[in-house]
Amino acid sequence: xxxxxxxxxxxxxxxxxxxxxxxxxxxxxxxxxxxxxxxxxxxxxxxxxxxxxxxxxxxxxxxxxxxxxxxxxxxxxxxxxxxxxxxxxxxxxxxxxxxxxxxxxxxxxxxxxxxxxxxxxxxxxxxxxxxxxxxxxxxxxxxxxxxxxxxxxxxxxxxxxxxxxxxxxxxxxxxxxxxxxxxxxxxxxxxxxxxxxxxxxxxxxxxxxxxxxxxxxxxxxxxxxxxxxxxxxxxxxxxxxxxxxxxxxxxxxxxxxxxxxxxxxxxxxxxxxxxxxxxxxxxxxxxxxxxxxxxxxxxxxxxxxxxxxxxxxxxxxxxxxxxxxxxxxxxxxxxxxxxxxxxxxxxxxxxxxxxxxxxxxxxxxxxxxxxxxxxxxxxxxxxxxxxxxxxxxxxxxxxxxxxxxxxxxxxxxxxxxxxxxxxxxxxxxxxxxxxxxxxxxxxxxxxxxxxxxxxxxxxxxxxxxxxxxxxxxxxxxxxxxxxxxxxxxxxxxxxxx
Numbered sequence: 001x002x003x004x005x006x007x008x009x010x011x012x013x014x015x016x017x018x019x020x021x022x023x024x025x026x027x028x029x030x031x032x033x034x035x036x037x038x039x040x041x042x043x044x045x046x047x048x049x050x051x052x053x054x055x056x057x058x059x060x061x062x063x064x065x066x067x068x069x070x071x072x073x074x075x076x077x078x079x080x081x082x083x084x085x086x087x088x089x090x091x092x093x094x095x096x097x098x099x100x101x102x103x104x105x106x107x108x109x110x111x112x113x114x115x116x117x118x119x120x121x122x123x124x125x126x127x128x129x130x131x132x133x134x135x136x137x138x139x140x141x142x143x144x145x146x147x148x149x150x151x152x153x154x155x156x157x158x159x160x161x162x163x164x165x166x167x168x169x170x171x172x173x174x175x176x177x178x179x180x181x182x183x184x185x186x187x188x189x190x191x192x193x194x195x196x197x198x199x200x201x202x203x204x205x206x207x208x209x210x211x212x213x214x215x216x217x218x219x220x221x222x223x224x225x226x227x228x229x230x231x232x233x234x235x236x237x238x239x240x241x242x243x244x245x246x247x248x249x250x251x252x253x254x255x256x257x258x259x260x261x262x263x264x265x266x267x268x269x270x271x272x273x274x275x276x277x278x279x280x281x282x283x284x285x286x287x288x289x290x291x292x293x294x295x296x297x298x299x300x301x302x303x304x305x306x307x308x309x310x311x312x313x314x315x316x317x318x319x320x321x322x323x324x325x326x327x328x329x330x331x332x333x334x335x336x337x338x339x340x341x342x343x344x345x346x347x348x349x350x351x352x353x354x355x356x357x358x359x360x361x362x363x364x365x366x367x368x369x370x371x372x373x374x375x376x377x378x379x380x381x382x383x384x385x386x387x388x389x390x391x392x393x394x395x396x397x398x399x400x401x402x403x404x405x406x407x408x409x410x411x412x413x414x415x416x417x418x419x420x421x422x423x424x425x426x427x428x429x430x431x432x433x434x435x436x437x438x439x440x441x442x443x444x445x446x447x448x449x450x451x452x453x454x455x456x457x458x459x460x461x462x463x464x465x466x467x468x469x470x471x472x473x474x475x476x477x478x479x480x481x482x483x484x485x486x487x488x489x490x491x492x493x494x495x496x497x
Contacts, residue, residue, distance in 0.1 A: 041322030043224040044291050045259035048199040048318045052182045060223040060327075068100065069181035069198075071211050074167050075105035075119040077186035077204075082126050084209025095130050096215035099312075102134040102176050103127060104167035109138055110158060110430040112150045113440040120146040136164035136174070154444045157403075157429040165399030165431035168192040168280065168369035172272075173401055175311035178302055179294035180318045184211055188283045189369050189459065195275035196302060197294030197317055202283065222288040224259040225250075225328035229266025231335035236494040238379065239274035240371065240457065240477035243281045244340040246332065248350025256286035258327065261320075266334045267292060272301050273375040280370045281459050284347040293319065339480045339492050341455075344472035345463050353480050356490035363454040364389065364485035365445050365466070366425075366478055367396030368436040371457025374405040376478040380457075381416045383482035383496050384423035390488040394445035395420055395427040396434040403429050425485075436460075438467045447471040455484045 042050060046058050053064040073081050085093065095101055103123050108116035120138055127135040128142060138146045140160035152158060164170035168189050171177050179197035183190060186208045193200035203217065211217050227246060233239075247254070260282045262275070270278070275292045282290030292298075294317040306313045339353040366372065366380050377397065397403045406427075409416040420427050428434075428444050435445035436458040447454050450470030458466070461473035476484070479493035486496065 041324055042320065043259065043324045043326070044197070044261055044293060044318050044320045045199055045224055045289060046221060047320060048180060048182060049219065049221055051180070051316070051318070052199070058221045060221050062221045063218055064221060065216050066182055066219045067216050068184050068211050069178070070100050070102060070176060070183045071208060072102045072104070072167060072171065072176075072183060072185035072187070072190060073208060074103070074107055074187060075109065075116070075123060076107045077208065078103055078105075079119050079122040080205035081186055081208040081212060082122065084206050085212045088209060089213040093213060095132070095212050098130060098132050099134075100215065101132055101212065102171065103132065104136045104164050104170055105138055106165060106167045106170070107433045107437065108439050108443070109432045110148050110154060110428075110434070110444060111440040111442050112148050113442070116440060117146050117148060134176070136162050136170065138163050150442065154430060155426070155428050159400070159430065163400060163431075165397070165402070166369045166372060166433055169276075169373060169398035169402075172196065172276070172301070172305060173399055175302075175305040175309035178306075178312070178315035179298055180316040184208065184217060189280055191282045191287065191289045192276050192280035192369055194279040194282065194289050194291040195272065196298055197292060199289055199291065201289045220257070222257055222259045223327040224261050224324070225255055226261045226263055226324075226326040226330070228264040228329070228331045229262060229334055230264055230331060231266055231333045232269060233334050233337070236339055236479055236492070236497050237334075237337050238477040238479055239270060239277040241337055241340045242332075242334065243278045243284075244342050244347070244350060244475060245337055247281065247285045247342070247348050248340070250285055250328075250348075252284060252346045252348035253286045254348070255282065257288050258286075260285065260287045260290040261326075262290065262292045264331070266332070268295060271375070272297055273373050276373070277370055281347070284459060339477060339494065341480065341490060342461060342475035344461060344474065347459070347461060347475060352492075353476065353490055354492040359474070359490045360453060361391055361455050361474075361484055361488055361490065362452040363447060364391055364393040364481050365396075365435060365454055365456040365458065366481055367394070367398065367434055367445070368458040369398060369433075370459040371478055371481075372396060372398030372402065372431075374402045374409070376457060377402065377406055377420065378409060378411075378416055380478040380482040381411055381419045383479055383493055384425065384486060385411055385419045387423055387486055389424040389485040391485055393425045393485045394435070395425045396445060397429075397431045399431050403431055435466050438465060447473075455481050455490060457481045
């Protein structure tokens with residue numbers, strides 16, 4: 001069911017009920033003025049897809065035409081998507097809705113690789129031709145060309161005023177996520193936006209080219225798995241530990257083409273950043289999407305970001321009611337979790353950090369959509385403050401906003417940025433995906449040598465993910481990565497907290 005359309009900054013507008021639904025009295029805590037529409041006890045994902053397909057009910061396994069609210073693309077997949085669009089709709093064709101396409105270059109940006117630089121120019125040319133308002137360019141000149149200046153080094157800012165950084169973190173910052181909506185993106189971690197109560201999923205270039213021209217896509221409705229969270233996170237345990245624990249429990253293919261719905265008092269208690277971390281890694285379990293029910297935390301965040309950026313302020317949150325049907329339904333007690341690591345070679349290869357002290361490390365890395373948020377770096381700084389890392393350690397903030405936050409945030413009279421640098425962390429102001437997915441050889445933090453062990457706050461650790469195919473990546477929370485950077489071996493962060 002959906003409450004009536006909500007507007008940033010206050011109440012919802014009432015919505016007349018279609019004949020297919022039933023109006024109920026407002027429950028406690030419902031947004032002022034909203035009317036509730038029940039769609040036959042569907043899950044959150046099914047409810048959103050029913051609305052987006054113009055149907056009163058959908059069921060898992062059904063194929064439905066889904067109307068997109070937004071299409072996201074970036075520098076790696078954007079040129080291919082544009083090519084498909086031109087091939088299928090014509091060189092002079094116009095996109096289906098200029099206001100509903102968001103383009104954020106973020107992957108292979110701060111590299112001297114000429115083809116990677118050219119990808120950003122291809123995006124800029126298309127944006128200019130189509131008159132698209134939501135392009136977060138690396139440079140300020142709409143007629144210019146992007147070229148990374150390697151002579152200036154990797155650490156100091158080399159971008160203009162509109163650059164947004166990693167797309168999945170930038171989307172919420174820039175006011176492009178809204179409860180109840182459908183977001184398609186040409187990146188598997190598009191599912192991160194499910195933290196805001198929307199259906200968000202990654203698609204390929206061919207599908208994206210079709211959406212770009214028509215605004216719709218044929219989807220099979222996924223089954224839903226429910227993860228009911230109870231209790232509170234204990235000291236030293238973060239949201240990253242939650243999702244690594246769950247993926248370890250079900251396997252890195254355990255949610256293949258399924259919605260991962262996060263419910264319960266434990267889920268409600270999580271911060272927005274925590275929800276983003278968990279939803280982000282639904283794909284690491286094979287999930288079609290991850291989703292949290294929107295609540296007051298969600299509304300407050302979304303309303304503030306929409307106001308700040310002047311983006312669309314109306315949205316219609318989905319609320320699941322009645323006896324939902326889940327293909328999997330398990331409870332997880334957060335209070336019993338411990339710092340967790342996903343060992344090489346996949347995100348489901350789970351072990352407790354306290355059992356892995358024998359594993360020597362060569363590198364530590366904090367960054368990406370999963371682990372590059374302000375809260376992630378503050379947690380890292382909490383552990384390393386007043387200490388020095390023992391191995392090469394790289395820090396890549398997800399967005400320019402995170403860079404600004406870290407320069408401003410104070411920890412014991414020092415900026416968080418200074419704390420990190422004083423601890424020996426190599427911090428770059430060039431917010432991007434960087435080494436999370438390898439990239440060209442000159443990518444900041446890339447693992448270029450065989451045999452190296454890297455512990456990382458990123459999201460994926462298949463062979464070659466961060467560079468050399470003979471290196472090994474161990475996934476962990478910012479706390480665990482920080483503690484391990486201090487000792488040069490995988491370390492339980494509770495030793496330092």
